[in-house]
Amino acid sequence: MKTTCFRSLAGAAALGSAALLFSGIAVAHEPEKHAKDAEAPDCAAMMDMNAEEMDQDDPVVQAMMEQCRGHMDAMDHGSGSDGTSDHAEGHGGQEPSQPSQHEH
Amino acid sequence: MPIRKTLSCLRCLAATAAVVLLAGAAYVYLGLYPIGADVPHNAATYWLLETVRERAVARAARDISVPGDLEASARLLSGGADYNDMCAGCHLRPGENQSDFSLGLYPAPPDLTEAHDTHGDPASRDRRRFWIIKHGIKASGMPAWGPGHDDERIWSMVAFLDRLPDLTPQQYQIITARSTGSQH
Numbered sequence: 001m002k003t004t005c006f007r008s009l010a011g012a013a014a015l016g017s018a019a020l021l022f023s024g025i026a027v028a029h030e031p032e033k034h035a036k037d038a039e040a041p042d043c044a045a046m047m048d049m050n051a052e053e054m055d056q057d058d059p060v061v062q063a064m065m066e067q068c069r070g071h072m073d074a075m076d077h078g079s080g081s082d083g084t085s086d087h088a089e090g091h092g093g094q095e096p097s098q099p100s101q102h103e104h
Numbered sequence: 105m106p107i108r109k110t111l112s113c114l115r116c117l118a119a120t121a122a123v124v125l126l127a128g129a130a131y132v133y134l135g136l137y138p139i140g141a142d143v144p145h146n147a148a149t150y151w152l153l154e155t156v157r158e159r160a161v162a163r164a165a166r167d168i169s170v171p172g173d174l175e176a177s178a179r180l181l182s183g184g185a186d187y188n189d190m191c192a193g194c195h196l197r198p199g200e201n202q203s204d205f206s207l208g209l210y211p212a213p214p215d216l217t218e219a220h221d222t223h224g225d226p227a228s229r230d231r232r233r234f235w236i237i238k239h240g241i242k243a244s245g246m247p248a249w250g251p252g253h254d255d256e257r258i259w260s261m262v263a264f265l266d267r268l269p270d271l272t273p274q275q276y277q278i279i280t281a282r283s284t285g286s287q288h
Contacts, residue, residue, distance in 0.1 A: 038281070038282035038283040039277070039281045039282065039283065040281055040283050041277065041278040041279075041281035041283075042274065042277050042278060042281075043278065045274040045277070045278065046274070046278055049274070049275075059175050059176060059177040059179075059180055059267070060177075060180065060267055060270065060271065060275060060279070062177035063177040063178075063180040063181050063184070063279050064275060064278045064279060066177060066178075066181060067181065067278050067279060067281060068278065
């Protein structure tokens, strides 16, 4: 009887001292290193992605196209690179127009 | 008779409480708690800290309203670049399993490239994440990013986190790269 009383109180004390410990241990902030080691997007990798990965309605795909817009002109399969707006494509599954004249 | 029993029980309780308090204080002041980050908390401490964190975040985040445009690609670009610069060292990139931070911090930063967030519906998950990113978590390695970043930027990071588990390493690289071909 007395021992169980003791035990539960000891448990409570363990929790109590744990709470005391929880008072705030300072941790250094990771410094911001904006653009210090800026990398160019690897747009060539996008060319190798299969059609499944390139659903034009997917914001992930749209974001990649935006990132690579400037790079695409230099490449051969430049889908969506000719300055059309993001929402220009209809539902008909039309292929985005290929740029007609290449310099390279 | 019952009165005397009650009295003696009260006395016993008071005595035990005093002993226990003294023991607790001795434990703390003698420096017996293993405070190193390489020794995990015991189950009771762990439960206490986790419950305090989850209850406090849920309460603080409950009234935050989530912007309607979290799916926009511009969010992914803003949040992705920020994530790569400021968060990936602790929370990892697609294809990575560990970093010095993920190995050494305690509590360990969760791997945010894995889809294991079980915090209810998407809106409450987003609210929770927004709050944690903005305010950080005491006594963990998770900093508050609010002081240097406005809410819009933080929401963009939340938006990026929603899609992060879907990204391949290549997609991640393209979306998070800071220097784009075109400047705008």
